[in-house]
Amino acid sequence: MNSLQQSLILSFFVSASLALPVSAADVKAGEQKADHCASCHGQKGNSSNAQWPNLAAQSSIYLVNQLKAFKSGDRVNPIMQPMASHLSDEDINDLSAYFSSQQPVKAGGEPTLAKAGETKAAMCLGCHGAKAQGNGQFPRLAGQYPEYLERQLNAFKTGTRKNGPMQAIAANLSEADFKALAAYFASL
Structure with missing residues (x-):
């Protein structure tokens, strides 16, 4: 194998490793970070107040997108924007993984x-x-x-x-x- 081939192979592996996420979402870490969320969204993401949505069993992709939208100001909410503004991408991924893994409850309808x-x-x-x-x-x-x-x-x-x-x-x-x-x- 010549040096050009070795360089291309090395470049490929370096590029591929950079494309991988630094860390996968961690459900346990999300559980620990969710304490701040429980006052509105309830334990394990099952709210006891009709003002706040249930997060349990919500799609993790949806939760990530919404937290990022609150953080950037693309979605406006005077409570969620300040809460999300301090979250890192890792926090957002961990919280989303945690809430999406929880069992939902029914709120009930007439x-x-x-x-x-x-x-x-x-x-x-x-x-x-x-x-x-x-x-x-x-x-x-x-x-x-x-x-x-x-x-x-x-x-x-x-x-x-x-x-x-x-x-x-x-x-x-x-x-x-x-x-x-x-x-x-x-x-x-």
Whole structure:
């Protein structure tokens, strides 16, 4: 093997090693870092307050994206932005791995409204998963509090929360649709 071939091989391995993440997400480290999150999002990511979303079983990709959006200011929230501003990429990955590994709970939804929401839910399931369990960059809707889901749909409709596809979908829904869909997803 000549020196050019050796140099190319060495360059390949150096480049490949630089492309690898420095450390994989650590669920145990995420558990230790999650203490600050528990006051709003509950132990193990299961909130006891309808104001705050459940994080348990949420897609890790979605959680990473949202924490980075809070940190950069692309997603506006007066509580989450300061919390996320101090997180390193490693912290974000560890927290996301921890919360995504937790067992979810059902928030529950009013049965009559949930039945009405079930008939409207098909438009949501293509992105959010067949059982609204989340799908990579799309969040888990199953088990979220109805009030939280209604607020998010309203935020998309008014444009205070940005996401082109969700803004377009929410623009075509009524308040009654918000309530029905939220009750259905909360019941899953």
